[in-house]
Amino acid sequence: MAESEPKIGIVGSGSWATAMIKMLGDNEVQKHVLWWIRKIEDLTYVKTYHHNPSYLSAVELRVDETNLYTDARQVIQQADIVVLNTPSAYLKAALREVQASDFAGKIVVSAIKGIIPDENLIVGEYLMKVYGIPIEQIVVIGGPCHAEEVSLEKLSYLTLAAKVSDHAEQLGKLLRNRYINTIISTDIFGVEYGAVLKNIYALAGGICHGLGFGDNFLAVLVSNAIREMETCVNAIDPEESRDINASAYLGDLLVTAYSQFSRNRTFGHMIGKGYTVQSAQLEMNMVAEGYYASACIQNIIQGYGLNMPICDTVYQILYNKQPAALEVKKLATKLT
Template identity: 70%
Template sequence: MDKHVSNKIGVIGSGSWATAMIKMLTDNQSDKEVYWWVRKDEDIEYIQSYKHNPSYLTAVEIKMPFENISSDVKYIVNNSEIIILNTPAAYLKDALKELTSDDFDGKIIVSAIKGIIPDENQIVGEYLTQTYGIPLENILVVGGPCHAEEVSQEKLSYLTFGCNDLKKAEMVAGFYRSRYINTIISDDILGIEYGAVLKNIYALAGGICHGLGFGDNFQAVLVSNAIREMEYFVETIDSTSRDINASAYLGDLLVTAYSQFSRNRTFGNMIGKGYSVKSAQLEMNMVAEGYYASNCIQGIIARYELDMPICNMVYQILYNNSPAPKEVNTLAKKLS
């Protein structure tokens, strides 16, 4: 870090994953000061009165100084040296719109966002570097497998912290480690971030197939093909040495494809059962990142002329209104 190392950490976002982050950071016994950006003032008032997020992970007790919770993003960022970005990718630009490059100067920025910025078609690390001039060595990404709901129940979970500077990855990981959180360190920032984007698309595919009535045998083959497709994609984008069977890639894919808590699988399941995209979005209270990612990844696939049949199937169903049974049956003939 360009400035002195600090224990002041700011979390940007107030959904379920952000609330889980607040729990992890405040349960950890290391010396630090946590700040939290919550978008709605009425939610802040509720948290201050009842010590719980009114909308997400409502059973989690908020254990932090309430004066450190604010809807003023500049206040949170200016009081923190490590910034955890934890909004849906589609809403990140709006959350940061009041900030400039000067606000981020010398700070470590951690992306806990598993999606792509839609208009720019960029992963978060690329967007931060291009828009705010943040050096890549000051950017970290957080990978799973780790669902917020299980964090709220304090079930043993694992987080992977990726950064070009492993000392910074280790430092930030230390703020999360606890009796129910284990951490892994990696220098594969691009692979972890793109893998997190892709696994949401594959979970959507699994949900669509489940909604259509395909069973566990087919799902196993689908996921087996998905991890190979992911490896093909990330190795084309970035030649960094990685083990695609590691937790941040295969592990995160498995939990997102199979877990009852997976919003992307749930969204896909609704599509498979005949919901329109709009009706599925309206019924869900949380953002399915895979929906936006499908459109963005398709542009990258076209640019590199990649053969990615699972991603293509999801895109055809979601954006070209192609019948799901037709697309899945076409895909089934390509799987091995």
């Protein structure tokens, strides 16, 4: 990549951020990358050993020429393309010192599959409301894609959604390689809301699996879930033409509901087995976005007057502490 090419700032140091660093490194653009790592001890380890000690720790990272920071604002100020890649619950803290002017004129990418707690806003909406970023500058990264499979260089697909297709294509050129393909979309809200919802549905699948339900029931659950998702995203953004069976929606739902790497499915499985929310959170080293999303989506569902029994079931179990077995039994009578 030539020196005139854009600088890419990665804000986050979890598994998905680490996977993106691998993609960029394998594409030999590491000297154009600025990486925010929250903990100084992790930054020092990455710089010394070329591995992230906390996430995807077996993956060797090409970071010899990558600029590493513990100050997110420095990364954002210097970058031409800013990729936000923290759990949604921690984004506000990560951007605490950042000013709206720091984002001026930049392509801002949400690689976060969650809703900002206390705001009931997906990341794109939050960026527009709080930082005044025009929707034309925003790109959303969707799936279906697990960081663990990227780290193993398994062939994977990313959906890049933007109102300005050139912005999505520019990001795609940086990420595409022999194991990463990209799909370009204009459906920013649908892709981002779909990514939020599929985490809740994967959590539901995990709960059912933990309770002892089998693949037959999970298949019915997932087929109902995709119809629920379509109802929701079409109510929120009815103007966009979308095919709910496309990879960004159905594909992302399937991989999150069935994969061994799905943290939301794992979290749900623990709940189904009798763990409390708190004990399940303590045992997992990664954030299950579906937990936070459940409460936020519930408010959105009520606002639009939508009938979404799977989302409601998950909410009743997680937040109203209703018995999982009883709630799933009631849900089973509503599935078709």
